[in-house]
Amino acid sequence: MAKIREDYENSWWPRFLRWLRGGSTRLDDQLQEELVESSEAHLLQSPEEAAQMERQAEERVQQALQDERNMYDHVHDWARLKGARLTRALYSILAVVTCFAIIYVLLRTTSFLPPFGDPDNPVNNEVSQRYIEAGMQETGAVNIVAGMILDYRAFDTLGESNVLFIAACSVLILLRISREKDGSQSAEQLLVEANDRMYEPKNDTILQHITKLLVPIVLLFGMYVIMNGHISPGGGFSGGALMGAALILYLNAFGFQKTERFFTFRVFQTVSLCALSFYAVSKAYSFFTGANHLWSFITPGTPGKLFSAGLIPYLNLAVGLVVCCTMYAFYTLFRKGDM
Amino acid sequence: MSVLNILLLIFIIVCAVSVALSKNLLVAIVIFMSQSLAMSVIWVMLQSPDLAITEAAVGVGIDSLLYFVTLKKIHAIDVEKEQEKEGETNHGENS
Numbered sequence: 001m002a003k004i005r006e007d008y009e010n011s012w013w014p015r016f017l018r019w020l021r022g023g024s025t026r027l028d029d030q031l032q033e034e035l036v037e038s039s040e041a042h043l044l045q046s047p048e049e050a051a052q053m054e055r056q057a058e059e060r061v062q063q064a065l066q067d068e069r070n071m072y073d074h075v076h077d078w079a080r081l082k083g084a085r086l087t088r089a090l091y092s093i094l095a096v097v098t099c100f101a102i103i104y105v106l107l108r109t110t111s112f113l114p115p116f117g118d119p120d121n122p123v124n125n126e127v128s129q130r131y132i133e134a135g136m137q138e139t140g141a142v143n144i145v146a147g148m149i150l151d152y153r154a155f156d157t158l159g160e161s162n163v164l165f166i167a168a169c170s171v172l173i174l175l176r177i178s179r180e181k182d183g184s185q186s187a188e189q190l191l192v193e194a195n196d197r198m199y200e201p202k203n204d205t206i207l208q209h210i211t212k213l214l215v216p217i218v219l220l221f222g223m224y225v226i227m228n229g230h231i232s233p234g235g236g237f238s239g240g241a242l243m244g245a246a247l248i249l250y251l252n253a254f255g256f257q258k259t260e261r262f263f264t265f266r267v268f269q270t271v272s273l274c275a276l277s278f279y280a281v282s283k284a285y286s287f288f289t290g291a292n293h294l295w296s297f298i299t300p301g302t303p304g305k306l307f308s309a310g311l312i313p314y315l316n317l318a319v320g321l322v323v324c325c326t327m328y329a330f331y332t333l334f335r336k337g338d339m
Numbered sequence: 340m341s342v343l344n345i346l347l348l349i350f351i352i353v354c355a356v357s358v359a360l361s362k363n364l365l366v367a368i369v370i371f372m373s374q375s376l377a378m379s380v381i382w383v384m385l386q387s388p389d390l391a392i393t394e395a396a397v398g399v400g401i402d403s404l405l406y407f408v409t410l411k412k413i414h415a416i417d418v419e420k421e422q423e424k425e426g427e428t429n430h431g432e433n434s
Contacts, residue, residue, distance in 0.1 A: 235389060238389050239392075334412070
């Protein structure tokens with residue numbers, strides 16, 4: 001059983017708590033005690049003495065308030081005259097010191113780095129040698145980078161895609177303006193949209209024609225970068241970013257009414273979730289069967305073919321879809337708090 | 340290192356310093372965009388075209404778009420316009 005000290009109420013912690021809650025100060029306590037005492041003694045005193053005691057108490061309260069006011073004035077004067085100047089001087093000195101410290105640390109670290117492109121660098125060890133020599137046979141990807149990030153180190157890439165998804169979710173939590181319960185737009189939403197439309201280019205002919213030319217090409221190039229990720233440089237992240245940029249360009253030129261026909265919040269949810277789950281499940285399957293030498297229908301295939309390299313093209317597609325959706329979601333959420 | 344490479348690296352440093360020093364937020368973002376563009380050219384010269392594509396799409400496109408939208412949301416662009424207008428009217432009164 002916990003022992004409670006008898007004078008617990010007067011120890012420093014409860015007093016600190018009382019002060020923190022904005023409770024009574026010492027003066028209030030004193031007055032309270034005196035009031036209790038005087039009410040007991042009141043019966044024994046004549047009315048004149050009682051009135052005098054009250055007057056004295058009143059004077060003391062006034063005196064204490066005056067003292068407090070003087071103290072505040074003193075502190076404020078100090079803060080205004082000397083404190084501000086002192087803080088500013090300290091701030092600039094600390095800024096300069098911090099700046100030079102960071103510059104020194106960075107330069108010092110750079111001087112310890114191995115020379116650029118030296119074959120004896122520590123990165124050129126047996127791991128990268130193995131990737132370069134056996135990567136194509138083992139993963140079936142001509143592009144070694146794709147083979148590395150989506151086969152040998154696919155777990156890292158799953159984490160990266162999840163980080164993007166979580167970032168989109170955080171933006172959603174922060175910036176989304178909720179609809180009314182019956183699904184119609186709330187007043188705040190309408191206000192934000194009206195504010196948003198003030199700057200929106202309204203049927204800008206030049207922008208719309210350039211967009212009509214550019215968007216299909218950029219989307220096609222993004223798809224090509226994603227689907228050809230295991231053959232040529234590129235992959236899910238680059239292609240997804242390209243497709244997201246194309247969607248944002250389309251949105252800027254034609255407004256929300258056109259994009260809402262094919263990209264709503266439900267589409268974002270479905271696509272992101274399906275892509276991430278597909279990635280996780282398929283990679284779990286391949287890790288499980290590959291690591292335990294079980295029978296697996298995932299084979300590297302012929303290197304250089306479009307449908308080769310096992311799971312890599314499909315994983316690239318999943319990553320690309322997640323990145324594309326996230327980019328577009330960022331933009332729409334920043335603009336009007338909804339999709 | 341070729342001359343173009345050195346020029347691009349100097350350009351990047353100049354951009355980075357001027358982003359920090361520019362008073363106008365809109366101008367700072369545009370300088371930041373041009374820095375990303377130079378960076379993507381450097382990625383191509385370092386023989387990593389995939390990074391160049393990503394830098395061009397994310398650094399130049401999406402990043403700066405998000406900055407623009409944020410500036411608009413916090414009314415940083417409006418304020419500057421209003422200040423310019425006020426400056427013009429004050430100037431007219433003085434003359």
